[in-house]
Amino acid sequence: MERQVESAAKRGRGYWFIDGFTEMAAGGLLVLLGGVILLRGVVPQAPLLTQFAATGVDVAIVKAVGFLAAILAIWWLKDRFTFPRTGYVREKWVPLAQIIAFIRNVFLIIVLPLLGLVAAFFILPGGRGALFSIPVWLPVFLGMLWGVLCYWLGEWTGLRRFRLLGMLILLAGVAVGGGQLLAGLPTFPPQALTSNPWNALPEVLRVPLEEDVKRTFVGLGLLTLISGAAFVLSGLATFLRYRKENPSPYREEP
Amino acid sequence: MTEPLRNLSDLDRVIHEPARLLLVALLSSLESADFLFLLKESGLTKGNLSVHLSRLEEAGYLRVEKSFRGKIPHTEFRLTPKGKSAFDQYRKSLRPIVNPKKGRA
Numbered sequence: 001m002e003r004q005v006e007s008a009a010k011r012g013r014g015y016w017f018i019d020g021f022t023e024m025a026a027g028g029l030l031v032l033l034g035g036v037i038l039l040r041g042v043v044p045q046a047p048l049l050t051q052f053a054a055t056g057v058d059v060a061i062v063k064a065v066g067f068l069a070a071i072l073a074i075w076w077l078k079d080r081f082t083f084p085r086t087g088y089v090r091e092k093w094v095p096l097a098q099i100i101a102f103i104r105n106v107f108l109i110i111v112l113p114l115l116g117l118v119a120a121f122f123i124l125p126g127g128r129g130a131l132f133s134i135p136v137w138l139p140v141f142l143g144m145l146w147g148v149l150c151y152w153l154g155e156w157t158g159l160r161r162f163r164l165l166g167m168l169i170l171l172a173g174v175a176v177g178g179g180q181l182l183a184g185l186p187t188f189p190p191q192a193l194t195s196n197p198w199n200a201l202p203e204v205l206r207v208p209l210e211e212d213v214k215r216t217f218v219g220l221g222l223l224t225l226i227s228g229a230a231f232v233l234s235g236l237a238t239f240l241r242y243r244k245e246n247p248s249p250y251r252e253e254p
Numbered sequence: 255m256t257e258p259l260r261n262l263s264d265l266d267r268v269i270h271e272p273a274r275l276l277l278v279a280l281l282s283s284l285e286s287a288d289f290l291f292l293l294k295e296s297g298l299t300k301g302n303l304s305v306h307l308s309r310l311e312e313a314g315y316l317r318v319e320k321s322f323r324g325k326i327p328h329t330e331f332r333l334t335p336k337g338k339s340a341f342d343q344y345r346k347s348l349r350p351i352v353n354p355k356k357g358r359a
Contacts, residue, residue, distance in 0.1 A: 002348060008279035011295060012287070087291025089284050090330070250290055
């Protein structure tokens with residue numbers, strides 16, 4: 001009985017995703033972001049810093065405008081399509097303490113290890129080898145992270161398709177990272193591992209480093225694109241099923 | 255009679271009824287929901303649903319809020335703090351009965 005009670009609670013939590021609109025919007029946003037990152041990786045850019053700055057601006061604009069547009073579109077669609085068919089619910093607000101705990105965990109699990117790696121690059125010459133192989137491990141790491149988050153969403157809402165999407169994204173991350181490894185990483189001169197990091201980058205290091213960054217952008221763009229496309233397809237299938245099950249708005253029986 | 259079985263007679267009878275248990279479980283994960291959502295999700299008839307919702311409201315477990323969405327009258331249902339606490343207590347009481355090993359731990 002406990003399981004049935006939990007299952008009913010999950011039905012409530014998963015209702016937001018019943019029509020597939022959120023997945024389609026999130027997937028569309030990810031496809032857009034992936035496209036921008038991929039384009040920045042493929043199109044040659046002059047100095048490395050310009051490439052970073054330009055990508056940062058692009059991503060921030062796509063995220064801010066896209067997120068706002070997606071929220072408005074989802075509400076508009078739900079108001080006209082979903083609520084008249086299967087009803088209206090108000091989701092629970094996430095408590096501030098829970099948001100703070102989430103941000104703290106993200107910082108501890110993601111930001112801190114990444115900062116640690118950058119520090120290792122500057123301080124420990126041995127750590128630089130790992131940083132230079134970023135085109136391999138970043139997609140794997142992000143694929144695992146997104147995959148786990150997606151799987152957790154599936155557990156929390158009781159929606160099996162999110163668990164499948166989680167596994168797919170995880171596999172996509174491993175495939176993109178593996179592909180980068182098979183394609184071979186740029187060769188860094190030995191001095192890259194030993195030179196004083198506080199001095200300006202030697203010219204001999206600039207070319208492989210630019211190649212490394214380009215490959216990272218391509219890998220990240222590909223993973224984001226694949227994840228976005230998977231979300232769009234999953235959302236579309238969900239929407240079609242929902243529309244078939246609820247062809248018209250609910251009407252009072254005479 | 256063993257302890258878990260004694261707990262069985264202490265279960266909240268307002269919530270213990272299967273249809274009401276389903277409604278409370280659905281509402282427990284939401285801020286509020288309207289009649290249509292509860293109707294679709296519970297699979298009850300309109301009359302049955304109304305009766306169960308009224309029973310929960312009488313017990314003070316449910317609050318009914320009437321408003322307008324545009325020009326259309328809209329009724330939302332939400333669990334009161336008393337309803338939430340009764341549901342939590344119900345689940346706690348049920349655990350040792352359904353799964354005695356876990357309940358004792």
